[in-house]
Amino acid sequence: MSCGFGTDVRAGPDRCPGGRRFTGDRRADDTSDTPALVLAGYVRISTITFIGVAVFAGLTYAITTHRGALLVLAAGPYTALTAMNMIAGIAWRRRSP
16 A cells, blocks of 8 residues: 555555555545535536537627628728737837847
């Protein structure tokens, strides 16, 4: 049996440093908040994922249904990024010798 960290205990589990055995032999702590935290994390991630999928599906539906008006709005961020990239490129060239 091992206490962990490569220690070999032949005289029994009471010879482990600090009286501990490896993690697989420990009993669960009845007063621990870990199960509640794991469940809360699972619920939170599931909710965020569900809302994300719903938003993505709604956007897909909206763009296919109202193509003309929304394509103009969709081009806005790309146009802004292109303009910012051009301004940054001009500033970078002026700084370089």
